[in-house]
Amino acid sequence: MTMAPKREAYDVVVIGAGPAGLAAAATSAEAGLSTLLLDENIGPGGQVYRAIASTPVSERNQLGADYWAGVDLVQAVRASSAEIIQRATVWSLDRNLDIAVSIGGASAFVKARRVILATGALERPFPIPGWTLPGVMTAGAAQTMLKSSALVPDGRTVIAGQGPLLWLLAAQILRLGGRIDRILDTTGRGNYFAALPHAFAFLTSPYFAKGLSMMREVRAKVQVVSGVTELAATGDGQLASVSYVAGGTRETIPADLLLLHQGVVPNVNLAMAAGIEHRWDELQLCWSPTLDASGNSSVAGIAIAGDGAGIGGANAAVVRGRIAARAAVEALAPAAAEKLVPMATLRADLARAERGRVFLDTLFRPAPQFRIPTGDTIVCRCEEVTAKDILDAVAIGATGPNQLKAYRRTGMGPCQGRLCGLTVTELMAQARARSPQEIGYYRLRAPVKPITLAELAAVPQSEADVKAVVRG
Amino acid sequence: MTRYVDAIVVGGGIHGCSTALHLCLAGIKPVLIEKDYAGRHASGVNAGGVRQLARHIPEIPLSIRSMGIWEKIADLLDDDCSFESHGQVLVAENEDELAVCRARVAELNALGFAHEELIDATELRRLVPAVAETCPGGVVSRRDGAANPAQTTTAFRRKAEQLGAIVREGVAATNIRQSAGLWHVDVGAESFAAPVLVNAAGAWAGKIAADLGEPVPVETVAPMLMITSRVPHFIDPVVILRGRKLSFKQFSNGTVLIGGGHLATPDQDRNETVLDWKSLATSARTVFELFPVMRSATIVRAWAGIEAKMKDDLPVFGPSSRHKGLYHQFGFSLHGFQLGPGAGAVMAELIASGGTQTRIGDLGIDRFHPSKL
Numbered sequence: 001m002t003m004a005p006k007r008e009a010y011d012v013v014v015i016g017a018g019p020a021g022l023a024a025a026a027t028s029a030e031a032g033l034s035t036l037l038l039d040e041n042i043g044p045g046g047q048v049y050r051a052i053a054s055t056p057v058s059e060r061n062q063l064g065a066d067y068w069a070g071v072d073l074v075q076a077v078r079a080s081s082a083e084i085i086q087r088a089t090v091w092s093l094d095r096n097l098d099i100a101v102s103i104g105g106a107s108a109f110v111k112a113r114r115v116i117l118a119t120g121a122l123e124r125p126f127p128i129p130g131w132t133l134p135g136v137m138t139a140g141a142a143q144t145m146l147k148s149s150a151l152v153p154d155g156r157t158v159i160a161g162q163g164p165l166l167w168l169l170a171a172q173i174l175r176l177g178g179r180i181d182r183i184l185d186t187t188g189r190g191n192y193f194a195a196l197p198h199a200f201a202f203l204t205s206p207y208f209a210k211g212l213s214m215m216r217e218v219r220a221k222v223q224v225v226s227g228v229t230e231l232a233a234t235g236d237g238q239l240a241s242v243s244y245v246a247g248g249t250r251e252t253i254p255a256d257l258l259l260l261h262q263g264v265v266p267n268v269n270l271a272m273a274a275g276i277e278h279r280w281d282e283l284q285l286c287w288s289p290t291l292d293a294s295g296n297s298s299v300a301g302i303a304i305a306g307d308g309a310g311i312g313g314a315n316a317a318v319v320r321g322r323i324a325a326r327a328a329v330e331a332l333a334p335a336a337a338e339k340l341v342p343m344a345t346l347r348a349d350l351a352r353a354e355r356g357r358v359f360l361d362t363l364f365r366p367a368p369q370f371r372i373p374t375g376d377t378i379v380c381r382c383e384e385v386t387a388k389d390i391l392d393a394v395a396i397g398a399t400g401p402n403q404l405k406a407y408r409r410t411g412m413g414p415c416q417g418r419l420c421g422l423t424v425t426e427l428m429a430q431a432r433a434r435s436p437q438e439i440g441y442y443r444l445r446a447p448v449k450p451i452t453l454a455e456l457a458a459v460p461q462s463e464a465d466v467k468a469v470v471r472g
Numbered sequence: 473m474t475r476y477v478d479a480i481v482v483g484g485g486i487h488g489c490s491t492a493l494h495l496c497l498a499g500i501k502p503v504l505i506e507k508d509y510a511g512r513h514a515s516g517v518n519a520g521g522v523r524q525l526a527r528h529i530p531e532i533p534l535s536i537r538s539m540g541i542w543e544k545i546a547d548l549l550d551d552d553c554s555f556e557s558h559g560q561v562l563v564a565e566n567e568d569e570l571a572v573c574r575a576r577v578a579e580l581n582a583l584g585f586a587h588e589e590l591i592d593a594t595e596l597r598r599l600v601p602a603v604a605e606t607c608p609g610g611v612v613s614r615r616d617g618a619a620n621p622a623q624t625t626t627a628f629r630r631k632a633e634q635l636g637a638i639v640r641e642g643v644a645a646t647n648i649r650q651s652a653g654l655w656h657v658d659v660g661a662e663s664f665a666a667p668v669l670v671n672a673a674g675a676w677a678g679k680i681a682a683d684l685g686e687p688v689p690v691e692t693v694a695p696m697l698m699i700t701s702r703v704p705h706f707i708d709p710v711v712i713l714r715g716r717k718l719s720f721k722q723f724s725n726g727t728v729l730i731g732g733g734h735l736a737t738p739d740q741d742r743n744e745t746v747l748d749w750k751s752l753a754t755s756a757r758t759v760f761e762l763f764p765v766m767r768s769a770t771i772v773r774a775w776a777g778i779e780a781k782m783k784d785d786l787p788v789f790g791p792s793s794r795h796k797g798l799y800h801q802f803g804f805s806l807h808g809f810q811l812g813p814g815a816g817a818v819m820a821e822l823i824a825s826g827g828t829q830t831r832i833g834d835l836g837i838d839r840f841h842p843s844k845l
Contacts, residue, residue, distance in 0.1 A: 094746045109749070275744055397630050399509060399641075406516065406622030409725075414701060414772050443775075446747060450701060450770035456756035457767075459749070 003085050004108050005101070010036045012328050013099055013112035014082075015090050015270065018046020019314045020306025021118030022073040023321030028116075029082035031329040031336040036110065037077065038088040038101055040449075044074050046120050046306075047140065048314045050147040057150050062175040064168070066210070066314065067147075073318065092446035093117075093274040095299045102451050107459055114301050114328040117271055118321060121264035121307035124286070124366065125423045126161065127373040129232040131260065132381050135239025139169045139261030152178025155256030158242045160184035160231055163263040163364040164211060170218045182253060183218070184228040184244055186262065188367045198359035205356030206315075229369065233258050262366040266308045269416060272444040275299055280437040283361050284311055285371065286422060287441055293347070294327035295320055303327060311361070316353040322346055372426050379427065380420040382413020387427060394431045401425060401442045414450055417442045477503045477638065479668035479823065480657050482645045482680065484508075485515035486621070486809060487801045488672035489628035490816025493548075496635035498824040503664045504629070504637050505657065507644035508743065511625030513674055514779035515809065519697055519719055519731040520621045521710055522810045524587045525560040525613035526576075528786055530834035531811065532585055537830045538814025539615060545813065551627035556724070557617035558708035561591075561599055563610045563762075569714040573611045587613050602706045604762050610714065618710050618721050621809055628812070645673075648680060655797060668823055670799045675740055675778045677788075677802030681837070686794055688840050689783035690803050694738040694745040694776035695731065696752055700769040702726030707763075718758045728769065730755055733806055736776035745776040781805040789815060789835040791822065793843040799823065800837050 012028040014021045017039035025037040045052035049070025057063055077084065085103060092100035097112045123140045130136065139159065145151040152173050157180050159170055166183075173180055195202075202208055218224070230245040234252075243252040265286035268278060277298035278287040288310040295303040303324040306317035323346045330337040373379060373387040385408045390398075393407040401417075401424050404410050410424055411417035417424070421442055429439045479495055481488045484506025492504040506512070522542050524535045546552045564570040577590045591599070592609045599612060633639045643660040648669070650656070655669035671680045678690035703726055711720040717732035734751035738744075752774055759766050782788065782803040792798035801819055804811060814830070821828040 092749060100749055406626055445773050445775045447771055450772045453756050453769050453771060454767045456753050456771055457760035459753040
């Protein structure tokens, strides 16, 4: 059944039904604002609570207690008056707060008085030699299969990279009976020292105990190699082996599946296409929107919550969603805001949820060799552009990602730079001895996700349009 | 400290870059000043049409001059600009439109122009097999084609710099003034002075002209374009419609560019445009009706470039009617890309020798202000 939005205009439109979006929509609707929650997945939950309402995994400890926290968020928004539409892909948002959304192959336009973007995170590109071979995938993609369909790897499997999600995925795979042959930890040795000054906050954060027990659980069952460098996937048209250097020795192991992960970064495409200002975050090594304390962006009426506002994790996302929604309620229905949790309480909650984040960001800051490829390593897989191609274009005058498009079409494929954008910025910054901030990012345009010509052609015509055509 | 050069060119679009290059070839060393980067606006993001077809009569001589340069563009720039010549076809969707085409071709022939050629339904189908069966014919300009606009503008800029032009990008030209027979312009902390100033600032040129006492009826517009995913090769020439706003071009990689002049809302101060999806839907409907093969293609991106449009749709091109040493080259009104190479060559002739063999008399700013020089 196709469910188009019931109205043409809403007080608040929330985009994305992960932790931030669920919390924001519930808060806004409970305060009496007309609220529309649009989400492109088949069910609510985002990535962290993916398939929370439908997963076939019933043994609770297999996915962990944190996962099941998503149930309450979903129940709260379903109990509210918020209108929720799943499989709804927002493909355009502009500074007039006009939204174009594709639902079941048909597009509709809605207008909002306030928009809360909760589009979450993407996995950071991991452009090592061979990363585009079949048999190499991201840990996030593996986790999606695990949560939605209880599918786990059964061939020779190697997991490489770093970060909390890598350990979480390893634990989840093992608990569901999946196979992992080896974990290659790419955390740089220097990162431990750099992170040390931030350790106290981390030790007293909820992440610490959970993270430690999960790593212990995984290490008990799988060989973990630390200090891995020079990682490469090889094979003839299909992954055959993974090779790396550790402790001064190169090792090559046969593998059917390589899962790569080195953290997540804000999913900025819709926000950037709406004209929202972003800046380079030198600690998290990604673009983050410029926001005030309530999540309001540089475009009037659009706020951003959750990991799309800068990586903070699920607990912080929930609180940021509530803060952004409360700010919307304060602006549109001040009387109703008084009944909500006070802003001061929410900000204290946020500080608690973000405790330990700097430690994690510092410890798991990926090394340049895993972010900035060289030679024949593919950077843009849509257009098959290598690192060398980009350096050649820089040599003849390409100064930034947008100029590079003219030479190499990088970022002009269907993914609109999601898989190469950060790599291109950092590679050009290094080649030109500039900061990523100076180099900039692709100018992104709608449709943020492709729509068919037939779908666009079928958009209902306004009376004025019909007259214009008749007049010819 | 002021740096003295032979000419100051304001604006790093294809026109400013082409003029800078041709000035270098004439032995005149210019500074080229661009507030963003070369090709940032309309010159870098237009449809790339290299079209003599369906032009206003006063600009046809300039267009023909330009075509000659396009055909040897790689010799000039050491870059092929991805220029391909498969012709441009104007499609008449019914007999009334075909009658208009017939009259137009007759008018051009009477004026001595032979580049436009009337075609019947059979020739139309041969050139554009995918077009709907009901179209009775049209007009073709066989030497026309298309190029990559960003690649082209960048190539002009690069070659100009190689030949000695000073290029300043990322800083606006400010405080433009004339004193003691020299034009002075500030560029950040630098200042340049020269006997010649070329106003090629696109959507920003109208303000420069007005500030210098030559206001013209110009508005800022942002024509929208969209591009599809790759589809199997089905069309060679660029296609435009006689009656409806549509232009259509398939690139060698299979992607299809759909344009035609529907406008976005420009925000000049922010360098931004807000797209109008209802209008783009109209373009999509036209393509849907005319090219059934395109129906399942996906739209991957839409955009708009900011440029200047004159009330009479003709560029302002030639010497100022008020100030010695000032030249205007703007207001190309959605069809300036093809003219860029030729306009730069003609502008360099005007500056170097005070005249040109190419007929441009109807394009001058004196059509708005009687000359006081």
